[in-house]
Structures are given as structure tokens and as C-alpha cells.
Amino acid sequence: MNLNDIKDPQFLKSMKPKELEKLAEEIRVFLIDSITKTGGHLSSNLGTVELIIALHKVFNSPIDEMIYDVGHQTYTHKILTGRAHLFDTLRQTHGLSGYINYQESVHDHWESGHAGTALSALHGVLLAKKLKNEAGDGIAVIGDASITNGMAFEALNLIGSDQSLKGIIILNDNEMSISKSVGSISKALTKFRSMKIFMKWKRTWSKILPRFMMHFLSRVKRGIRGFLQRQNIFEDLGYMYIGPIDGHDIKSLIYNLERIKKVKKSVVLHIITEKGKGHVEAENDKVGAYHGVSKPSNGVKKGISWSEMISEIMIKIQDVEKTFVIMPAMEVGTSFSGFAKMYKDRYLDVGIAEEHAATMAAMLAHHQIKVFLPLYATFSQRAFDQILNDISRSDHHVVFGIDRAGIVGEDGSTHQGLYDVSMFNLMPNVVISMPYDAKEAMDLLYYGFFSQKHPFVMRYPRGSVLFDKEKDDVTFDLIKPTWVKQSDGRKITLISYGPSLDLMHKAKDELGIDATIINARFIKPIDEEMLHTIFKQDTPVLVYEEVANTGSLYPQILSFMAKHNYHHKITSMSITDVIVDHGHYQDMLKALHMDLESVKDVIKELIHET
Ligand SMILES: Cc1ncc(C[n+]2csc(CCOP(=O)(O)OP(=O)(O)O)c2C)c(N)n1
Incomplete structure (x- = not known):
């Protein structure tokens, strides 16, 4: 079918599973073709094609409200709600937004851009519908990395405890944040995922084995799963837990969503998906290089990114004194993969946990450890209170690398790095700096670590800087805090x-x-x-x-x-x-x-x- 002809998701209602599978294939081809031209979130979107088709098949948007965490995985939602024809303008000036956008469609219910907010928004939808006596379900889609965020847990705690509410939470588990998911929640989910191998096996063998054999094996599966899931965190928190199911199996998705529609209490549907599905390199990507891809550039690349250069300087600073780097989920974006490999015991990816990272940094500094906290300017806002109360108020010597400072371009309003100066400026004790060029970045970082005793911020933009990794030396000169x-x-x-x-x-x-x-x-x-x-x-x-x-x-x-x-x-x-x-x-x-x-x-x- 011509995806450009889609006006709204109603057409899905009469489609058979086989037709839906074909549609999924068409959408996947369309996504790969268009994202590789315009740039955008490739892997996450290839992972949610079947899920979003099934959601729109079973539920009735906009009466049923679909909330997507971050909103970066919603391209299929955009296609099914009549926006395919705008994909050649994706993330460009006056073009289609790369995230959920209220101005674009009545089907866009929750703008966020920042991770971990979907379940709180779901709680809001459920309460609003109850207060207004309004029909419709509230459904939140959240990834296995975003669900580890503190906000998500605050919401899980509350939704599960209110028996008068029914929230539908789809846990989209692909074992990946941008890079690998981290922490014990991710490990706990692995127990549930043990069924994934079975699912792959089932897809292959169901075509060959007789029905009775498959039936028998399904019963064995349920037995093993019961054993593995005796301690299910979601059930303990008051939810009905269903899964894990194959998030690329449209039939199974529809079957389970129909079931969930009839349930009276809050439900967690755990689906297993493959990030980058259908794109070989993205499927095999274990570091996050295909999470977001850039538009192909036809110009000559000048220099390297500021992030890359800062990570090079940080490697060099280790020769002077070992520092400790806390990374809230942005290893690829901040270009710290090289550092992470070289200094395993001096580096910790804490996942999408900016608040935790800031308070932990305060305590490390309290113990005289030289700590570096790289944060995208926009995500530093998440840790406002922790930075103010635990770092600024108590004057702890944490060095911040504020990446993507300034206008960020294609990611848009939720990602602009325009507020960090205002935020840090009101905080007592904090010193704020921004280098003009590579040499100044070296000297400022050196100054921040070795001449400063106060919290020190060095902000740097998204663009590139003239610096040749092979030729240019990283050298430090002692500077004074002057203009x-x-x-x-x-x-x-x-x-x-x-x-x-x-x-x-x-x-x-x-x-x-x-x-x-x-x-x-x-x-x-x-x-x-x-x-x-x-x-x-x-x-x-x-x-x-x-x-x-x-x-x-x-x-x-x-x-x-x-x-x-x-x-x-x-x-x-x-x-x-x-x-x-x-x-x-x-x-x-x-x-x-x-x-x-x-x-x-x-x-x-x-x-x-x-
Ligand atoms: C507060 C915050 N920190 C960091 C990010 C950057 N970020 C965008 S998507 C993403 C990974 C999300 O992983 P997951 O929730 O598992 O969803 P997936 O992309 O795997 O579908 C991160 C870290 C963000 N958007 N918000």
C-alpha cells in the first residue's frame, strides 16, 4: 500500500494479521530508506513497528491515549496517523518533529524528549479520565532503560497502589539503552527474557513440528517461566504481569492487547524486541552507533566533535592524576567509549539516572576523588535539586562537562541546551566556563581539576572544533580565572x-x-x-x-x-x-x-x- 495515503489508523481495523505483517515490512523498508536520508532515530523505530501497528489496531486513538516515553520511537505512530508524506522533512526546519509533537496531530498525547516521564504522564491521564468521567484507556510504552529511571519508579509505585485506576504499561525490552542497559533491574529482566531464546526457536520450529509437539513445548515453557518468575517485581507492586512475549509477532501482540483491554486492573505487558530489526548493522550494533544516525554529509568534515575532543583531553588528564567519570547513559553521544575501555575501574555508566549521578558525584568529591560528570545541558536540568543541594550548597568539587550547550538543531525544543547557564548561575559556589577553542578547553579542564576547589562547569557545544587527534598535542597551561x-x-x-x-x-x-x-x-x-x-x-x-x-x-x-x-x-x-x-x-x-x-x-x- 502507499503509506502516504494513510490518513488515520482506522484502516487497520479491517486488516488481517497477514496483511498487518506485510504492512510492517513496508513500514520497515520506508523507515530505513527515509531515516538514512534525513537522519533520525533508526534502531529504536525499527524495534517498535509491530507494537505500534498492534496498538492502533486494538485501541482507538485519540480516545485511548498512547504515551511514548522519550518519544523517539514513534515514527510508525506518525505514519499510521497520516504523516508519512512528511518524512522527507524529518527533523528539518519547519519539518516533521523527531518526537511526539502536540501541534502535529490529535494522536500525539505526550511530548517529552526526556526519558522516564511516560508512567507519570500515564498516571495523569488515568486520573484526568476518572475526574472527567471520560472514556478510553491510557497506555504507556516505556523502554527497559527508561523504566530504571527514578521518575518511572515513583509512578510505578503509585499507579500499582490505586486499585481504582487501570493503566496499561508496555515494557519494550530490547536489552539496550543507547548502549547496553545497565544495573540490577536490567539483570532482573534477563531472568524474564530467558524465554526469548524459546520464542526465536518457536518461530522457526512451529513451521516444521506437528501441533501437538508445539503444544507440549509451550506447557514446558510456562512451567519454566513460572519457576523463573516466582519473584515478579511488577506483581509485587500490584500489577498484572503478562509476558515476556515476542514484540515482533503481530498476532501475539494483538491477542495479548485484546486480553488486556478486558482486564480491570493495571497491567504490565513485557515485550521483547530487537533494536534495529531489519537493518543488519543496526541489529548487530551493541554500542549504540545506530540509535540515532546523522544525515549523510556532503561537505568536508572540519575537525572533530567537541565531545570527542573533551574525551581525548580527559584521557590525557589521567596522566596527571586519575579521575572518576560518572556517565548517565550517554557514552556514545559524549564520545567516552575509548575512555571507558582504557579506564574500566575509573568509569561507571549509571544509566538514565542524572539525579543519582549528581548526588553520587557529591559524595565522591566529599571523599576527595576527582570526579567528572558529563551531562548534556538539557539533561542536567533533571538533576537541578541534587546539583543545588548536594553539590553547590555544600561546595563539593565536582567537575561538570556540559555537552550540547547551546542550540542543538534537529532534536528540537526538548533538547535545547539553553538553560544550563541560568541554572548554574543561581547556584552559590559554582564556577561556570566555556572554552573558545581546543587549547582553551585543555587549559580550562586542567584548571577545573587542579586549580579549582569549587564545583566547576565547563560547557561545550554540539558542533565541531579544529583539533587533529593524530597531530595535535594535548598540553596544559596554568591559567587564571580571567577574561x-x-x-x-x-x-x-x-x-x-x-x-x-x-x-x-x-x-x-x-x-x-x-x-x-x-x-x-x-x-x-x-x-x-x-x-x-x-x-x-x-x-x-x-x-x-x-x-x-x-x-x-x-x-x-x-x-x-x-x-x-x-x-x-x-x-x-x-x-x-x-x-x-x-x-x-x-x-x-x-x-x-x-x-x-x-x-x-x-x-x-x-x-x-x-
Ligand atoms: C533524562 C534523559 N536522559 C538521557 C536521555 C537520552 N536518551 C534518549 S533515548 C535513551 C535510551 C532509551 O532506552 P530505552 O528506554 O530502553 O528505549 P529504546 O531506545 O531502547 O527503545 C536515552 C538514554 C533522555 N532522553 N532523557
Whole structure:
């Protein structure tokens, strides 16, 4: 069938299992073809094709509300709800979002992007339906890694205890987070999964063996499973547990979902799926390289990613003194696989557990262990309280690597790294920095570990940096926590930090103006001596920051001016109180009036006004 013709999931109701299996194949081919062109979450989506077909066959969206944890595995849901024709715009400016998106469809019930929220959202749906006396089921799909998150357990605890609610939880178990799932919950699930081998075996042999033999073997299976599952955590928490079943067997999925529809209490349906199913490399991927794939690039790649470079520097720092790295589930994204292999006893992947990671880091620091905590800027928000109370308040020397700082592009509004500066800025004791280039990153990290005693944040963006792993040396120079002048001029002062400084240089060159450019590599504390020097000159000032304005560097400079009675013309370019959508980085900058042309316009205005 032509997937572009699908308007809504109603057409599934009349389809036979064989037809649905064919549809699954067509969707898989479509997904592989389109994701390899546009980029996107490949493996997770190939793993949920049959599940989502079965969900829409058995349940009636939008009356029945389907909630997907993170929302990165929902491409089949998008196709079945009439969005196949938009897939060539996936994750692009004004194009289809890579996650659940309220604006896109009435079938999109829960926007998240961050892991572990689905079961709390499910609890909300169930209560809302009860309060409003509304019809329909609430169904949450959550992966085996996300269910280990603290939030998910808070919700499991509560939904299971309320007998007046019926929540349907689909545990999508593929033994993988982005990389391998970690921890004892994952091990406990392995006990349940022991039936997986049987399922594969069953699929093959059911075609050959006579029925009575298969029937007999099924009974043996149930006996073994009963033995293995005598202690079932879900049943202990008040749920009916069904599974594990083969999450690629549409017939079995439909049969079990129909059963669940009739049940009166909350249910956990445990399905076993294969991440990347149908794509050989993705199926065999054990490190997470195919979790998300990038759009093929036709340009010449300059340098390496900031993440890769930071991990190289961290390897080098081990020659000075051994540190301990706590990794909340982002080993591939932060490029720490090499470090993990080299320093097994100095590295711990804690899974999707940012809160746990932060508090644990505090205690390691309390024991004088030099600890490095890499967090995507957006996920650092999850640990706000732990960072504030356990690290900042008690002034523990934890070094944070804040990755994906700034506009992230294709992942969109839930993943923007725009709030970390505001968050860390309000925390006493915390020092915040951002390097301009590779050398500054080396010196700042070295400074953070060996000259600082306070919590230290070094943020870095998603893009690439000029650094050649083979040729460039990692060397450390002792620096002071000061700002640096990159150029000295008389007409205007441009203050920024990180790679955004390149924009300041470009604007200066293209306008041919005599500008002072300040690299405020320490966002907190500010360099008061340098600020006095700046304000002693009678020039206008522009502060450019690729972060949310509230709590950024700019208001700190305004406070400084008020305190010292400076009355200069000053303006800020930053992100003011808006949600930044998905799309190409340059398009986003333009839409926010923060691109090169906008910088030049603001500079021209400032110069003319004075
Ligand atoms: C709070 C938070 N931390 C980290 C991530 C990054 N992340 C996105 S998907 C994912 C793995 C999810 O694994 P699982 O729940 O098993 O689902 P699967 O992709 O295997 O279907 C991670 C770590 C996130 N989205 N949110």
C-alpha cells in the first residue's frame, strides 16, 4: 500500500494479521530508506513497528491515549496517523518533529524528549479520565532503560497502589539503552527474557513440528517461566504481569492487547524486541552507533566533535592524576567509549539516572576523588535539586562537562541546551566556563581539576572544533580565572564566550570596525577588573550569548554597572523567553535574530546611536 495515503489508523481495523505483517515490512523498508536520508532515530523505530501497528489496531486513538516515553520511537505512530508524506522533512526546519509533537496531530498525547516521564504522564491521564468521567484507556510504552529511571519508579509505585485506576504499561525490552542497559533491574529482566531464546526457536520450529509437539513445548515453557518468575517485581507492586512475549509477532501482540483491554486492573505487558530489526548493522550494533544516525554529509568534515575532543583531553588528564567519570547513559553521544575501555575501574555508566549521578558525584568529591560528570545541558536540568543541594550548597568539587550547550538543531525544543547557564548561575559556589577553542578547553579542564576547589562547569557545544587527534598535542597551561581580550578597538566592545566569538570576529571584519572583542571564558564569576577597563572606555557594549537571557552573563554585567554607576549604552543578544523548535542550526539562529546579519545590524545601530 502507499503509506502516504494513510490518513488515520482506522484502516487497520479491517486488516488481517497477514496483511498487518506485510504492512510492517513496508513500514520497515520506508523507515530505513527515509531515516538514512534525513537522519533520525533508526534502531529504536525499527524495534517498535509491530507494537505500534498492534496498538492502533486494538485501541482507538485519540480516545485511548498512547504515551511514548522519550518519544523517539514513534515514527510508525506518525505514519499510521497520516504523516508519512512528511518524512522527507524529518527533523528539518519547519519539518516533521523527531518526537511526539502536540501541534502535529490529535494522536500525539505526550511530548517529552526526556526519558522516564511516560508512567507519570500515564498516571495523569488515568486520573484526568476518572475526574472527567471520560472514556478510553491510557497506555504507556516505556523502554527497559527508561523504566530504571527514578521518575518511572515513583509512578510505578503509585499507579500499582490505586486499585481504582487501570493503566496499561508496555515494557519494550530490547536489552539496550543507547548502549547496553545497565544495573540490577536490567539483570532482573534477563531472568524474564530467558524465554526469548524459546520464542526465536518457536518461530522457526512451529513451521516444521506437528501441533501437538508445539503444544507440549509451550506447557514446558510456562512451567519454566513460572519457576523463573516466582519473584515478579511488577506483581509485587500490584500489577498484572503478562509476558515476556515476542514484540515482533503481530498476532501475539494483538491477542495479548485484546486480553488486556478486558482486564480491570493495571497491567504490565513485557515485550521483547530487537533494536534495529531489519537493518543488519543496526541489529548487530551493541554500542549504540545506530540509535540515532546523522544525515549523510556532503561537505568536508572540519575537525572533530567537541565531545570527542573533551574525551581525548580527559584521557590525557589521567596522566596527571586519575579521575572518576560518572556517565548517565550517554557514552556514545559524549564520545567516552575509548575512555571507558582504557579506564574500566575509573568509569561507571549509571544509566538514565542524572539525579543519582549528581548526588553520587557529591559524595565522591566529599571523599576527595576527582570526579567528572558529563551531562548534556538539557539533561542536567533533571538533576537541578541534587546539583543545588548536594553539590553547590555544600561546595563539593565536582567537575561538570556540559555537552550540547547551546542550540542543538534537529532534536528540537526538548533538547535545547539553553538553560544550563541560568541554572548554574543561581547556584552559590559554582564556577561556570566555556572554552573558545581546543587549547582553551585543555587549559580550562586542567584548571577545573587542579586549580579549582569549587564545583566547576565547563560547557561545550554540539558542533565541531579544529583539533587533529593524530597531530595535535594535548598540553596544559596554568591559567587564571580571567577574561581575555581577543582584539582591542575603540568603536564598540563585543563580549561573548565559546565558539560564538567567531561570529563577533566575522561581524567585526565584515563591517570593518575597530572593535574590542572580549572572550568571557568565565561566565561566573565575572572578571570585574576587565569590566572596569571596558567601562572606562566610552564605547557601546554588545553581549552575545547563545543561551536563555534570564540568569545569563548579561544581567550580571547590568548588576555590575548599577553597582559601580556606569551608564554605557549596552545591549544583549540572547534567547528571550521563547521555545526554540527543531531545525537547522543556522535557520534557528536566523529565526532568533542571532545570526551574523542580525549581529551586524545591532552593531550598526549601537554605533550610530552613540
Ligand atoms: C533524562 C534523559 N536522559 C538521557 C536521555 C537520552 N536518551 C534518549 S533515548 C535513551 C535510551 C532509551 O532506552 P530505552 O528506554 O530502553 O528505549 P529504546 O531506545 O531502547 O527503545 C536515552 C538514554 C533522555 N532522553 N532523557
